[in-house]
Amino acid sequence: MTKTFQEVSPQQLAQTLQTDITKGLSSAEAESRNQRLGLNELSREKPESLWTILLRQINSLIVWILAAATIVSFLMGDTVEGFAVMAVIFINAATGFILEYNARESMEALRKLDTTPARVQRDGQIMEIHSENVTEGDVLVLEAGDLVPADANIVQSNQLEVDESALTGESLPSAKRVEPSAADAPLGDQHNRLFKGTAVTSGNAKAIVTGIGQATELGKIATMVHQAKRTATPLEAKLDSLAKVLIWITIGLAMLFLVVGLLRGEQTKQLIETAVALAIAAIPEGMSVVATVALAYGMLRLAEKKVIVKRLSAVETLGGTNVIFTDKTGTLTQNKIEVRQLHFPAGDLLVTLRPGKNGREEMELAGEDLNLSSSKEFELLARVGVLANNAQLNSVESDSKQIGDPVEIALLRFAEGAGIDLQAFGSKYIRKAEEAFSSDTRIMGTLHESEGTYYVSVKGAVEEVCELCHWESDSKRQEELEISELMAAQGLRTLAFAYHDTGRIPSEDFTREEKLTYLGLIGFLDPPLTEVTPALQACGNAGIKVIMVTGDHPATSLNIARQVELVGPGEQLVLTGKDLQAFDFSSETDRDKILRCQVFARVNPAQKLDMIDFYQKRGDIVGMTGDGVNDAPALKKSDIGIAMGLRGTAVAAEAADMILKDDSFSSIVRAIGQGRVIFENIRKFIVFLLSCNMSEIFVVTFAGFLGVGNPLLPLQILFINIITDVFPALALGVGKENHKLMHSPPRDPKKPVLEMKDWRRIVYYALVITVCVLGVFWYGTSQLGLSQMEGNTVTFYTLSLAQLLHVFNLYSSKGSFFYNEITRNKFIWQAQGLCILILLSTYFIPFLKQVLSLHTLDMQSFGLIMIGGILPLGIIQIARMSYSRILG
Numbered sequence: 001m002t003k004t005f006q007e008v009s010p011q012q013l014a015q016t017l018q019t020d021i022t023k024g025l026s027s028a029e030a031e032s033r034n035q036r037l038g039l040n041e042l043s044r045e046k047p048e049s050l051w052t053i054l055l056r057q058i059n060s061l062i063v064w065i066l067a068a069a070t071i072v073s074f075l076m077g078d079t080v081e082g083f084a085v086m087a088v089i090f091i092n093a094a095t096g097f098i099l100e101y102n103a104r105e106s107m108e109a110l111r112k113l114d115t116t117p118a119r120v121q122r123d124g125q126i127m128e129i130h131s132e133n134v135t136e137g138d139v140l141v142l143e144a145g146d147l148v149p150a151d152a153n154i155v156q157s158n159q160l161e162v163d164e165s166a167l168t169g170e171s172l173p174s175a176k177r178v179e180p181s182a183a184d185a186p187l188g189d190q191h192n193r194l195f196k197g198t199a200v201t202s203g204n205a206k207a208i209v210t211g212i213g214q215a216t217e218l219g220k221i222a223t224m225v226h227q228a229k230r231t232a233t234p235l236e237a238k239l240d241s242l243a244k245v246l247i248w249i250t251i252g253l254a255m256l257f258l259v260v261g262l263l264r265g266e267q268t269k270q271l272i273e274t275a276v277a278l279a280i281a282a283i284p285e286g287m288s289v290v291a292t293v294a295l296a297y298g299m300l301r302l303a304e305k306k307v308i309v310k311r312l313s314a315v316e317t318l319g320g321t322n323v324i325f326t327d328k329t330g331t332l333t334q335n336k337i338e339v340r341q342l343h344f345p346a347g348d349l350l351v352t353l354r355p356g357k358n359g360r361e362e363m364e365l366a367g368e369d370l371n372l373s374s375s376k377e378f379e380l381l382a383r384v385g386v387l388a389n390n391a392q393l394n395s396v397e398s399d400s401k402q403i404g405d406p407v408e409i410a411l412l413r414f415a416e417g418a419g420i421d422l423q424a425f426g427s428k429y430i431r432k433a434e435e436a437f438s439s440d441t442r443i444m445g446t447l448h449e450s451e452g453t454y455y456v457s458v459k460g461a462v463e464e465v466c467e468l469c470h471w472e473s474d475s476k477r478q479e480e481l482e483i484s485e486l487m488a489a490q491g492l493r494t495l496a497f498a499y500h501d502t503g504r505i506p507s508e509d510f511t512r513e514e515k516l517t518y519l520g521l522i523g524f525l526d527p528p529l530t531e532v533t534p535a536l537q538a539c540g541n542a543g544i545k546v547i548m549v550t551g552d553h554p555a556t557s558l559n560i561a562r563q564v565e566l567v568g569p570g571e572q573l574v575l576t577g578k579d580l581q582a583f584d585f586s587s588e589t590d591r592d593k594i595l596r597c598q599v600f601a602r603v604n605p606a607q608k609l610d611m612i613d614f615y616q617k618r619g620d621i622v623g624m625t626g627d628g629v630n631d632a633p634a635l636k637k638s639d640i641g642i643a644m645g646l647r648g649t650a651v652a653a654e655a656a657d658m659i660l661k662d663d664s665f666s667s668i669v670r671a672i673g674q675g676r677v678i679f680e681n682i683r684k685f686i687v688f689l690l691s692c693n694m695s696e697i698f699v700v701t702f703a704g705f706l707g708v709g710n711p712l713l714p715l716q717i718l719f720i721n722i723i724t725d726v727f728p729a730l731a732l733g734v735g736k737e738n739h740k741l742m743h744s745p746p747r748d749p750k751k752p753v754l755e756m757k758d759w760r761r762i763v764y765y766a767l768v769i770t771v772c773v774l775g776v777f778w779y780g781t782s783q784l785g786l787s788q789m790e791g792n793t794v795t796f797y798t799l800s801l802a803q804l805l806h807v808f809n810l811y812s813s814k815g816s817f818f819y820n821e822i823t824r825n826k827f828i829w830q831a832q833g834l835c836i837l838i839l840l841s842t843y844f845i846p847f848l849k850q851v852l853s854l855h856t857l858d859m860q861s862f863g864l865i866m867i868g869g870i871l872p873l874g875i876i877q878i879a880r881m882s883y884s885r886i887l888g
Contacts, residue, residue, distance in 0.1 A: 005210045006190045010155035015207055017137040021155050021208070024121035024139035033135040040134045040212035042222045042469070044369050063089055072272060072408035105680035118149040121206070125770055136209055142194070143204040146882035151216040152194045152207035154178050159203035159403065159437055162194060165218060165329055173406065178875055186602050187217065188551055188575055202405050221605050221633055240755055242686070253697060254651065296735030298678040306661040307671050308645070314657035317640045319675020321544060322624040322746045323615050324668070325608070325634065328550035328557055330627040330644055331665065332525040332564055336884045337406040340413040341484055341492060341523035344377050345476070370633045381519045382418045384497045385411035386425055391594055393422060407524055408493070414522075429455065435511050443468070445511035456500040456510050461528060465496035470515035484521055491559025492523030525559075532564045535666040542672060543745025547598050549608055549634075554601040561599045574599040580607050584613060592733055608634035621746070625651050625660075642668060669742075678733075678739040685729040687758055687765075692725050692803045693767035699799065710794040711777045719842075724800045724835045728807040731827035764879075765806065769872045773799045776868035784860065793854045794861050794868075798840065801869025804835055809876050818876060 005013070014021050025033070056867040070086050118131040121139040131149035134140070140152055142160075154160070154176055161173040168174075168188040181190045194207050196216040200269035213219050254275040261271040267378045299309040329335050391404025416422055429448040437444040443460030458465060462484040471477045500518035506513050539546050546566060550557050558574045561567045575597045583590040594614065603611070608624075612634055615622050624631070624638035632655040635641030644663040653659050660667045695719050703711050754762070774797045779793040807828060811820035824830055842848045857865075 004183055004187055005153055006193050007183050010178060013153050016220040017208060019137035019208060025120050025137050030122055030135055033137065034133060037136055038213060042213060042219055043134045052872060060085060134209060134212060138209040140207045142200050143199050144202050146200045147610050148196055150196050150197050150209045151211035152209045153174065154192050154194060154205050154207045156206040160205045161202050163199045167195055167198060177546055177648065183481040185393050187604060188602065190765050203721035232477045250790045253701060255635050257701060258601060266491040293730055294678055294681055297734040298674050302526060302671055302674055305667060305670050307667050310657055314640050318623060318671050320638055320746055321621045321672065323620045324544060324546045324623040325549045325612060326546060327626040327631055328552055328560055329526065331625050332532050333528050333560055334560045337410045338527050339410050339522055341487060343521040345520060377519060379867045380499055381417045381497055383421055384457040384499050384519060386415045387418060387429060387448050387455065388444050388459045408503060410524055433510060447506060447510045454502050454506060458498045458511055458516060462494060463626055465498050468516045469498050469512060469518040487523045489555050491526055494521050494523050496521050528560055531664055531666045535669045536564060536566055538669045538742065542742045547599045549603050549611060551603060552601055554694035557601040558599050567598050573597050574601055576602040577604055577607050605633050609637050612637050619771040670877045679731045681735045681752060685732040686753060687762055688807060688810055689725055689729050689731055689761045694762060695769035698766055698770035702770065703772060711792060713792060713853055716796045717867055719852060720800055724804060727831040727835050728804060731825060731831040733823055734827055765876065768875050769802045772868050772871045773802060776864050780861065780864055790855045793857060794865055797865045798868035800839055801865060802872045805869060805873045806831060808873060
């Protein structure tokens with residue numbers, strides 16, 4: 001059986017890849033491999049062509065029906081009507097094209113990781129080349145600050161630590177060494193392997209390249225990003241489904257009307273004109289535009305709240321999300337190592353660092369009443385943390401990154417919080433010698449001199465430090481080891497500290513010359529973000545399940561989950577990537593265990609995709625938050641991907657639908673609330689548009705069946721749909737927020753946009769408006785002696801006024817007629833005023849009057865229009881007060 005790269009020794013690997021550990025490849029061999037294997041770069045996903053995007057805008061049944069209506073209008077000689085319908089098609093297509101063009105995504109962010117230089121050993125010489133020319137078998141020369149240009153196995157290492165958080169999600173740098181890893185070790189535990197795109201934080205090494213380009217772990221993730229296809233968002237799917245229903249209604253009514261008319265012996269031309277009018281009346285041409293504007297307005301609101309939306313439909317999708325997968329590092333935590341717990345032989349102290357007045361952190365202590373904050377042991381522990389330290393803490397005003405190991409930076413911040421002047425401290429204590437940390441000794445020791453006294457300071461693994469210390473009894477030593485294990489089980493990374501003072505110069509082996517005095521333990525933690533807990537509580541109130549999926553250690557992950565109250569204090573269930581590999585997703589027992597678990601640790605990118613797919617197949621709408629390269633495939637696969645803008649990688653931002661500029665989980669809650677408001681607004685304006693359109697269908701159809709003529713012309717219907725319907729619908733689409741929506745569970749994703757009660761309301765509203773409008777048409781033509789064209793004009797203005805006032809019927813059941821979310825919406829009143837001005841212009845501007853075939857009316861006719869336009873509002877409100885249960 002072939003061994004994996006993490007299992008083989010450097011000598012075996014060099015033999016397999018035909019390279020020399022000391023000299024590297026020859027230049028000729030490297031060139032040959034470049035030609036054979038290709039360059040060390042990631043493949044680019046070919047973006048859609050502009051023609052493909054444009055074709056998608058016009059390739060829909062609604063567009064084809066409108067196009068057919070256009071052709072029929074031209075054939076019938078109605079040129080103005082034909083051009084008007086063409087204009088509608090063009091406006092809708094142009095709107096969709098512009099939005100999709102701006103939203104096109106690419107893999108450029110992944111390619112940016114390939115632009116770094118690399119140092120390799122070739123022909124026995126170290127040379128710097130472009131990272132894309134690195135090839136399999138090259139010997140890399142790496143040191144602190146370098147980005148790893150390809151996947152590689154370490155062959156020489158000196159105190160090497162690598163930041164792999166972008167790939168694994170683990171906050172702490174990973175210590176690397178030459179010895180092979182276990183065959184089944186996950187990425188985070190492959191200590192002899194380096195991965196493309198990660199950063200060397202300390203030490204130096206040589207490594208043999210084992211994979212380039214798409215063959216690297218980063219390349220595999222890039223491939224998954226390619227393959228993780230987005231399906232239509234729930235809103236898009238529901239609007240498409242609704243459009244199909246309307247199309248079939250249109251075809252059915254038009255065919256029925258044609259058949260009945262032909263059987264009755266009516267003129268074919270008039271029947272075709274009426275069928276065209278029905279087609280135009282049935283299709284709410286403004287629905288896509290209004291939906292776009294509603295989503296765009298929500299996007300602007302979220303932008304003010306530090307949430308950037310890349311895809312408009314993503315705003316509404318988030319509102320329907322009922323499962324959110326979240327990374328730990330940088331999402332629930334600060335991605336910043338801090339001192340969290342001190343343990344002395346005499347007792348424990350909990351440490352919290354908070355911003356102080358001078359910009360530096362100030363330390364708060366809590367623990368047993370041991371008065372340790374002013375004790376000698378406390379001062380000694382802080383001193384050792386500063387002396388056995390190679391990090392550098394920059395000034396508060398400096399924009400430069402802190403230099404050194406994150407744990408050592410945390411020790412300096414802890415000492416500074418304890419009141420130590422680091423600059424003065426460095427001048428007082430002069431370093432004379434250092435024993436560097438190594439994987440063999442697992443300690444770091446320094447020798448400093450101050451005023452004739454020599455200070456030995458040691459920190460490291462608790463087992464190794466305890467071996468160097470003097471103990472009263474073995475039981476005391478064992479007790480410290482057990483306490484260290486207990487702290488580790490709580491998710492803390494522990495280091496032990498010891499010291500020795502002497503008046504003489506120690507030997508070279510100063511850490512072991514005399515028994516050291518044991519000081520205690522420090523537990524380090526990547527602290528949770530303070531605003532996460534209330535945000536998670538808000539998710540719970542809104543019926544949203546939040547699940548942590550991370551590559552970090554199980555104990556650390558569970559501890560953070562408890563701290564942010566994602567799980568209860570007694571929760572023990574945490575599943576790892578290994579557990580998921582052994583699970584049978586068809587097994588009811590395993591499925592139940594997955595559904596009960598809210599913390600998944602040591603999970604790789606492929607398993608994140610599997611988890612998302614598992615919940616999506618259950619019918620859930622899944623959101624995914626993340627900031628690392630390892631999160632990119634899952635961000636794209638999820639229904640709504642949310643990337644962190646401050647700490648996040650460019651790769652994650654490219655793959656996501658939304659970006660949080662403030663990295664705040666609470667911003668997600670605000671976005672969810674906005675998404676729910678948008679869906680509610682969309683539902684309202686669809687009810688408004690469909691009830692208006694259905695009233696037009698009923699008016700034309702009933703008039704045809706009754707044989708009273710054609711009360712509306714196709715161009716008049718089109719004008720009403722585009723102008724007097726759209727502006728009130730737009731105003732409904734940008735309604736204010738409703739905070740009550742966040743205290744109810746998310747809507748069932750399987751339900752359509754409109755439920756049965758909504759269809760009942762639509763039909764009822766349409767019938768009321770139809771009866772009033774046809775009553776006005778009949779009364780005007782039969783009782784007042786109006787001509788057919790004058791009757792058309794009365795019907796046109798009556799229907800327009802009835803539909804304008806109909807918007808006031810759409811307030812929620814908890815509001816009153818005079819004070820509700822509709823009457824409080826300033827855009828509603830602006831839309832009403834604008835539409836009234838437009839209607840007046842159609843009567844007083846001769847050109848518009850002629851195009852719409854409108855005639856001059858007397859005052860009696862205007863009175864009829866006012867009665868017919870206001871009457872439906874009155875009837876509906878009276879019925880609403882009487883039958884609120886039926887009408888909602």
